[in-house]
Amino acid sequence: MKTKTQLYLIGLLFGMVLLMAVQGWTQPKPETTGATIINAFAVDKGYYGYVWKIYLEAEDPNGQMLRVACSVDQPGYGHYPADWVYLKPEFQKHFKGYIQWNTSSSNTAL
Numbered sequence: 001m002k003t004k005t006q007l008y009l010i011g012l013l014f015g016m017v018l019l020m021a022v023q024g025w026t027q028p029k030p031e032t033t034g035a036t037i038i039n040a041f042a043v044d045k046g047y048y049g050y051v052w053k054i055y056l057e058a059e060d061p062n063g064q065m066l067r068v069a070c071s072v073d074q075p076g077y078g079h080y081p082a083d084w085v086y087l088k089p090e091f092q093k094h095f096k097g098y099i100q101w102n103t104s105s106s107n108t109a110l
Helices: 002-019
Strands: 037-041 052-057 066-076 078-084 093-100
Touching: 002 066, 052 066, 066 093
Parallel strands: none
Antiparallel strands: 037 052, 052 093, 066 078
């Protein structure tokens, strides 16, 4: 079970990198660079009702990081659709914080 959780966490982080593009799904212009995740961390396990926090630090040199996406696949329950967190203008160049997921809405714990 631990391996599955780690794989889902890696998939989640990879998905967030892909979805943090400056202009949604479009490719950035050649002279610009997109947002980059610098650090990320989340615990492997939690009990039912646990508030799972995914700590994240990301930066965009151009200050155009508009939003962060989170999409989860939970073993035994299914896929959760992407949830978008829009960033305030003062955090669009550098963001350091967490995204939370309330597990009480699911059938099983993390």
